[in-house]
Amino acid sequence: MKNETNKIINVAFLGTYLPRECGLATFTHDLAHELGMLGDFSPPRVIAVNNNAVYAYGKDVARSFEQENKSEYARIAYELNRSDIDLLVIQHEFGIYGGECGEYVLELAKRLTIPFIVIFHTVLTAPNPAQLRIVSLLGEWSDRSVTMAQSTVADLHHIYGIPADKIRMHHHGVPRLSAESRDTLKSRYGYAGRQIVSTFGFLSPGKGIEYAIEAMSGVASRHPDALYVVWGKTHPVVKQEVGEVYRRQLADQVDRLGLNEHVRFVDKLLTQEEVVHSLVLSDIYMTPYLGREQAVSGTLAYGVGYGRVIVSTPYRYATEMLGDGRGLLADFRDAKSLETQLLDILDHPDKKLQMERKTAELGRRMMWDQIAKEYAALIRDVVGSSYPVQGSVV
Template identity: 60%
Template structure:
């Protein structure tokens, strides 16, 4: 008689939907894929809240008030006493309390169950406190994960993390069955347009103003070009300064007379809408201003769906758009963006070539593929001496 296989229990620590946060979306996408694997139970989340309350679903097993130090110890005890086999700590500066988010270290120190860390941000020049926090977390963890190869060296050299502790897995991209570019353009009323797009939360670091300025030159030879900016203002930015940045952008559109060539969709998109916005795009833009950005979920999505991408040369873009998968414009430079936009619009054969190259990488980045690496790591943790010593009873 076959012995029944004990299913594994995985819990994530971090933000959770419906909180509007890229990290929460990342976690949800991974959870959705893990529960499709036969030897795992549906995963859960220990959700970190800011100063708001959220109507969570059944996948949230507990909550931490970001600013309440006592909540972290309470959560550690709850995790230790649960049937959790492996904890996945999603690390991002700004979501945990204390100086540089140090409260999460106290939680980790009290864990008796094994855990891994996913570093969503790896700063090249961290403060002493930031470096200390990431080093401590790494030392206590079974493994740390980064989503870009060029950050592995930073983890080793800047943070003094042992090379054999580091894994690199791509940022996952969800699969959405959708229509073709032609079908979607027809559905949205853009059949006669060349569509350029950007999606995600709006904030000043996105550099959208330079793409809008570039459009003023593009439309002289391509009046059919339409730049669609999909997404609402980042909730933290909106809370702090309101819609100042969006108003700046809309004023710029009016000033340049681009009302027929730049459009804003001011709301949070569903996952299906995000993918549709990409699939119908002829060019996807990430003109971001921060050169050290280690990972961009929006760029990952663009690659996953094989779009031609024009970006500024931040760290993630340099790596992901190598080998002819995209074009890199200069930072803070609308003329540079314009040159690349026109190059693609003027040469459809170049667009096709670049889309094929990008899609080849993108197919390896779908969550259905990426989750296999995480599942293998979770099994490894549990079967190791680390996992056996740390497993909850």
């Protein structure tokens, strides 16, 4: 039998995984690590999806396969059904699985006889037919469907037809790391005496950094100590396709606007500790993204987790997370609007402090050790209510 009372629970994850440079890979790593720290879970195993690249995976990766190898999906389902795995967690994002819109993942899901849950990292309000079919079927076949924003719960039900009693919302987790004070970290990183506005994550045209840079012209004229720090390397896919075109365009823009003393680029893949440091030393965290549909942003979740005041464009996740006075929303593709919101915070230190307190209140509930306990309760519920399945232990 797959599971018995008080038995250690064996979980597997399907998705991308570190050291692949991918936000979803980091998410999988962090959630799997925290689950493995709980007493009734064995260290989760990972089935890693590759994109025609070779990765030096650690011992927690049980196997890996190429995303376009359709036959592998059926084979993995067969192996999982015969293994001692009690439940599979499918991380879903368009683009990481093979076939049209990643439809090959259905070849695996439809063959599973063990329970599985699916975590939807993207929930589109206007999916094309292929996207609609994939999400709908994963939701239909899964034991539970998870989203990371309250606003997308209704979408999964009304657009994709997933039964409401199957849908759960759990916040995007944030790593809990201790850090020195804001001023201490500013000194360590060479930013002493500056008011820091920051953005972190993979650099790509959809991030809208050009509008943030333009906004810094007006900000710097009123606050000469203001500095915008853009942390992160160019997205690997963007770099492979077009090189560093976008980064060079941004650097040229900084030169053209005479903002070399007010904009810095840190061109590297940040460690988890450096990500936390970049947030703690910041006075304002900014996400000037261009796409309204973005249902989840790991970088914004981190900003909330560490109690930063946030200025953002009104994409879906930002609109939800910055409610109740946790941040300010600027118009899309509008440097002047970003400038106005940045100045509102920098001109009013008391308002900034009040917003930080409100954001930190939510952020404390988003630490990975807390979020993992929520997932653990969900998994226990699913495993405990599932019919045992006969199978050989491998």
